[in-house]
Structure formats: C-alpha cells, structure tokens
Amino acid sequence: MSRPSPAREVPEAAASRPSPGGEVPEAAASQPSPGGATPDAAAPKTAAPAAPCRIVVCRDCCCGSPKVTGVDHAAQAARLRTGAPVRVSTCLDVCDQANVVVVQPSAAGRAAGGRPVWLGLVNDPGATEDILTWVRAGGPGLAPPPEILGLYAFTPPRRRPAALREGS
Template sequence: MPALDHDEQIRRLAEVAEVRVTDCLDVCDQANVLVVQPTPEGRAAGGRPMWLALVNDQGATADVAEWIRAGGPGLAPMPPILELHRFTPPRRLRPRDGDRRNA
C-alpha cells in the first residue's frame, strides 16, 4: 500500500471544510485521526463531533469529504463505510480532589 500523502489529504478536505492540523490528539495508535465537527446547523440538529481513526488512504479521505459535502454530523447520515473508522476517544485523566498535577 502506498504511503498517504498528508498534504494531499489536507488539500482535499480543505476543499469542503475548514481544516486544522495538530501534532497530537493523544491517540497516536489510531492515526490518521480526523475529528469532523458539525456545522452550526448540524449542531442545532443534534450533531456532535465525530472522531474517525485510521483514515489512511485516498478512498477513506474521499468518503469523509463526500459526507461533509452532504452536511456532515447532524445533517447527513454517516455512510456505513465510515462507521468502520468511527471511534470514541479515551477521556483524559481528571484530577482527583486535592491533586493539582492534572488541573
């Protein structure tokens, strides 16, 4: 399998949505991770951010772009193929009472 061209992936997604790139989302074992945010209309309709893991090929990128074009979270049903990429990120550790290290 050829290596993913990250710049091309960003370019393709930027054609349909605002794209922000970060070094780490604390789920490196799931890379490439995309978080698809709902539009304001999608959020009003009940859409929530959708985390997608292992988006490592052009086909998966195209599927994400097409879903965003259709409206994304809250406005368009997630295509079944993207359900294979969907995951719930782990919650960050919360500080215990009196423990300020993670505050």
C-alpha cells in the same frame, strides 16, 4: 393634523438596518444611500452563509508523520480543505488510531444534535473521499455518514491533564 402612520415614524437609520435574518426592509432597499446612489432593486437579499462543518487533522508525533507509511499527508489535508475548513492539531492522544480526523458539525448540525465524530486509521484516499462526501452533504447532525465510515469511527478516551497521565 393627522398623525403619520407608525411605518413612517421609524428613523431612517433603523429602517435601513438588516433584519435578524440579514435582509434589508423593502422601504430601505429603495432609499438612496448617504452617497446618493439607489441600491439595485434586482440585487438578491440573502443572509450570510451558514458556517460549514470543520475538520481537525492530527499532525504531530504519529499522525501525519513517516510512522504512517504510504500516505501523502499534505495531499490528504489539501483534499479535505476542498470540502471544509481544516485545522491542523498537535497530538490528540490517540496515536494507535493514526491518522486521526475529527469532523465537527456545522452550527445547524450542532442544533440538530450532531456531535464531533472521531475517525481513526484514515490512511487511504477512499476514506478521505468518503469524509468529503459526508461533509458536503451536511455532516454530523444533518446527513448520515457513508456506512464505510462506521469502520473508522471510534470514541476517544477521556482527556486527562498531563500531570495525571504521568502519575498513573
């Protein structure tokens, strides 16, 4: 009796598991599923899409309020959502920079050394479009920002607990 080859000794359940890259091994792709159907051989085998950049918009006491005139805050957030997930935050404690937008890198951008970029005074549609252009190109760590965004970028102050701010 000859011993079966190692490839045939893999249990059926293990053979049909996706690899770490998200692909199903070739042998499993042609096996019938438990319901009896054979997977379509022409179906693409792709990994899950990478997480995109994320955008945080401050919308509290100053940002996103009537204190910043001439800006359609809801339209700005909606426009940013066309390029990346947007999270609305309470006050980020940089009211002198209203409207504040923080562009957070994607997982790939973070792995490449990208860090969150804080943008202040984002009060015109042109700045919003520049942010979208950058995010769609990959954002922090993956694509250089349009030069004009350098005028909006700032380093936020270190955040201190409220008890320390009140006591100083």
